[in-house]
Amino acid sequence: MSAVVSTMDQILGQHRFFADFPPDFAELIAGCARNTHYKPGEYLAHESDRADSFFILSKGKVALEVAVPGKSPVVIATLGAQDVVGVSWLVAPYCWLFDARVMEDMRGISIDAKCLRVKCDADHDLGYEMMKRLLPVLTQRLHATRMQILDVYGKS
Amino acid sequence: MPDVRFAPADLLVPTPYRVVERVRELDDVTTLRLEPRGGERTRVNPGQFNMLYAFGIGEAAISVSAAWETGRGLSHTIRDVGMVSHALSHMEEGAEVGLRGPFGSGWPLDRAEGRDIVIVAGGLGLAPLRPAIEAVLARRERYGRVTVLIGFRSPKDILFPRQIRDWRERPDVELHATVDHSAADWRGHVGVVPTLIQRTAFDPENCLAFVCGPEIMMRFSAQALLGAGVSPARIHLSMERNMKCAIGHCGRCQFGPHFVCKDGPVFPLELIAPILSVREI
Amino acid sequence: MMEEAKHGPPALIGPDDLELLIQALTHSGRQVVGPVLRDEAIVYDHIDSIADLPAGWTDRQAPGHYTLEPRADAAVFGYAVGPHSWKRFLHPPVQTVWSASRDAGDGLGFDLAPDPARPYAFVGVRACELRAIEIQDKVLRDGATPDRAYVARRDRVFIVAVNCSQPAETCFCVSMDAGPRAKTGFDLALTELLDDDLHQFLVEIGSEAGAQMLAGIPHRQADETALSQANAVLERTSAGMGRRMETDGIKELLQNNPDHPRWDDVANRCLSCGNCTMVCPTCFCTTAEDTGDLANRTAERVQKWDSCFSLDFSYIRGGSVRSSTRSRYRQWLTHKLANWIDQFGTSGCVGCGRCMTWCPVGIDLTEEARAIRAETGVPK
Structure with missing residues (x-):
């Protein structure tokens, strides 16, 4: 193996979510980020837990699911490489709304939400850059959810 | 009197096809594999459809779901949603349906x-x-x-x-x-x-x-x-x-x-x- | 002036000669169809003689309104068009497409319905109706897959056209460039000329078959007086159009305005009865009904006129694509005046006015098109 070691801001830059992110900001984010590794069956988060981190996936698969009494949990969506898991960290009261269960060996970056919130509050330009990236994720999820509700393949 | 030009009769009138295989794909979805009774196999381009006729009941447009090349017969996959598709879905192997087609443009x-x-x-x-x-x-x-x-x-x-x-x-x-x-x-x-x-x-x-x-x-x-x-x-x-x-x-x-x-x-x-x-x- | 006569010069005949023409057409093996009085309207049906024609009658038409009135003279073609059109014969309201049988071994057999044996002769086809036949030809005959039964009837029909002398208040063939003069598509074309004591018909010849037919009956060559009389009739008719349709840019006007508020307005009046589509001489849409006997041994397919105003027309699993009256009226008018141009290179409207006369609430398509134009700022 070659001994090339990427710095955290370089790793972040390789992710779709941070594409074309200003280098100064990448360094700020890197200060809140760390590499993570979860095995199948582990949970990134549980419903109603404090949302004090969010995840950028580079490998693996994660299910967002909701527990249903007396039944197996309902999966709302599955997320994979290049996806972001978690937006609840951005909105008070900063609590997870779903369980995030690892389906396939997951590698990625976990970002300390509290750390990032403080930095975004201090530097609104950074905050705006983050919002520009998170809002499309939210609208896409919303749109996909609407289409799920439509039940387009349903029996008529 | 001018020449009388006619549409080929097989565009208007079904040709008898025998159900050679019926596959229950899902609760309400069935595939019929059809062979013309004694007739020639017509070339079908992917994306085209046929009109399938259930005797005495009616006709419905059904997509061709597998061409001749891939196995026995010409496959039509049918969802049981109406009177005609219900009758077609319940055709026994060996029974005959009427077929007109193929029609329409296919995938480019x-x-x-x-x-x-x-x-x-x-x-x-x-x-x-x-x-x-x-x-x-x-x-x-x-x-x-x-x-x-x-x-x-x-x-x-x-x-x-x-x-x-x-x-x-x-x-x-x-x-x-x-x-x-x-x-x-x-x-x-x-x-x-x-x-x-x-x-x-x-x-x-x-x-x-x-x-x-x-x-x-x-x-x-x-x-x-x-x-x-x-x-x-x-x-x-x-x-x-x-x-x-x-x-x-x-x-x-x-x-x-x-x-x-x-x-x-x-x-x-x-x-x-x-x-x-x-x-x- | 008349165009250069290719098949022979214009002729003059009298009512007795017209009778002979009808006889000759019958003797040639054709079923002769023409205007007759029935059910308080002038309709098209089998005729044996000039005596069957509605001599001395005319029609008064307005949106939602049709009445017969006696004329002061004995004109046999002194009216506009009634609820029937010639599509009733060339593209009949009900026809069997094929019959089928099932043998003891459950094998199916199909038999194409026989082609109609006896050719038609139409007497009294107006210019707008010639255009309508030409338009249905494009739909049912001239495409990649001609309609077998239509072609069999159409290619054998003998057409005696009539130039209109009495436009209705609902007529606008001039706007649609479809009349009132019969220019092509006929074998013979008549212009009825009535003087105080003289009743005669100018006859123009449109085909070799027409020339041969005329040769078999007494006639004389038309003089200048008769020709100018006929021209005067047509000029009067052209000037007497009760309606006008602005056709400039109408395709884009309708295709670009599917959400115009006028569609809601007309939907409040339209009963979606489909009368307009039944009386329209170009509307060609059909349904197919499959039936079987109780023993499930014989079956047949019958084609019937259908209307884009019916819910069944656009039904796909679970519902109708066009469930609102608004969308069905919009489909009809946009198809007729706009989409038809994309599909067949011609408008689907000939300006005969039947759709407004026979509309129970008197919807006037020229008015609807005008309202859409007025409220979208498309130049007049």
């Missing part, structure tokens, strides 16, 4: 040669796309990257699961199947099929996309493809409207200025974009 496979192909199927929309996928894989070297994205309602609604597995196992095909609704025991994707488009690598400048499924699913998939940079001339949708004659005479399948039966059912988005989101058109 020739135009796709040398390019990436993105196939987006939703539910029963996989049926008319299966012959296209099979034709592409039979001449795999002629195409660039081949991506197949398939969405179903839930894991128990997955159509043609064996084929999907075979395609997935090929190193030269990128296949993703997703379901809208699932419990935790499903190991595949959950989410609507357009979300797969955002996650897939293909060359938007040099690809052709074939989309078939419920109209809402096609509209949203077309949006996602446009969002990925695919031009409307490269996106093809297979439309559905009421049909009786299949030769452009009964007027029922009109979709704006187009007759779905003879101008379609496969249309480039470029041609139908102005009317695709007009209500009740």
Whole structure:
């Protein structure tokens, strides 16, 4: 193996979510980020837990699911490489709304939400850059959810 | 008296075809494999449809879901939703149906040669796309990257699961199947099929996309493809409207200025974009 | 002036000669169809003689309104068009397409319905109706897959046209460039000329078959007086159009305005009865009905006129694509005046006015098109 070691801001830059992110900001984010590794069956988060981190996936698969009494949990969506898991960290009261269960060996970056919130509050330009990236994720999820509700393949 | 020109009789009058095999695909979906009784096999292009007639009951437009080349007979995959499709779904092996066709334009496979192909199927929309996928894989070297994205309602609604597995196992095909609704025991994707488009690598400048499924699913998939940079001339949708004659005479399948039966059912988005989101058109 | 007569110069005949023409057409093996009085209207049906024609009658028409009135003279073609059109014969309201049988071994057999044996002769076809036949030809005959039964009837029909002398308040063939003069598509064309004591018909010859037919009956060459009389009739008719349709840019006007508020307005009046589509001489849409006997041994397919105003027309699994009256009226008018141009290279409207006369609430398509134009700022 070659001994090339990427710095955290370089790793972040390789992710779709941070594409074309200003280098100064990448360094700020890197200060809140760390590499993570979860095995199948582990949970990134549980419903109603404090949302004090969010995840950028580079490998693996994660299910967002909701527990249903007396039944197996309902999966709302599955997320994979290049996806972001978690937006609840951005909105008070900063609590997870779903369980995030690892389906396939997951590698990625976990970002300390509290750390990032403080930095975004201090530097609104950074905050705006983050919002520009998170809002499309939210609208896409919303749109996909609407289409799920439509039940387009349903029996008529 | 001038020469009298007639439409070939077989466009108006069904030809008897024998049901050689009936496969129950899903609770309400059946595939009939048909062979002409003594007649010649007519060439069918992927994406074309036939009119199938159940004796004394009526006729319905049914997509051809596998061409002759892939096995015994010509396959038609039918969802049991009305009187005619119910009768067809319950045909015994050995019984006869009437067949007129094939009708309509198919998928532009020739135009796709040398390019990436993105196939987006939703539910029963996989049926008319299966012959296209099979034709592409039979001449795999002629195409660039081949991506197949398939969405179903839930894991128990997955159509043609064996084929999907075979395609997935090929190193030269990128296949993703997703379901809208699932419990935790499903190991595949959950989410609507357009979300797969955002996650897939293909060359938007040099690809052709074939989309078939419920109209809402096609509209949203077309949006996602446009969002990925695919031009409307490269996106093809297979439309559905009421049909009786299949030769452009009964007027029922009109979709704006187009007759779905003879101008379609496969249309480039470029041609139908102005009317695709007009209500009740 | 008349165009250069290719098949022979214009002739003059009297009522007795017209009778002989009808006889000759019958003797040639054709079923002769023409205007007759029935059910308080002038309709098209089998005729044996000039005596069957509605001599001395005319019609008064307005949106939602049709009445017969006696004329002061004995004109036999002194009215506009009634509820029937010739599509009733060339593209009949009900026809069997094929019959089928099932043998003891459950094998199916199909038999195409026989082609109609006896050719038609039409007497009294107006210029707008010639255009309508020409338009239906494009739909049912001239495409990649001609309608077998239509072609069999159409290619054998003998057409005696009539130049209109009495436009209705609902007529606008001049706007649609479809009349009032019969220019092509006929074998013979008559212009009825009535003087105080002289009743005669100028006859123009449109085909070799027409020339042969005329040769078999007494006639004399038309003089300048008769020719200028006929021209005067047509000029008067042209000037007497009760309606006008602005056709400039109408395709784009309708295709670009599917959400115009006028569609809601007309939907409040339209009963979606489909009368307009039944009386329209170009509307061609059909349904197919499949029936079987109780023993399930024989079956047949019957084609019937259908209307884009019916809910069944656009039914796909679970519902109708066009469930609102608004969308069905919009489909009809946009198809007729706009989409038809894309599909067949011609408007689907000939300006005969039947759709407004026979509309129970008197919807006037020229008015609807005008309202859409007025409120969208498309130049007049």
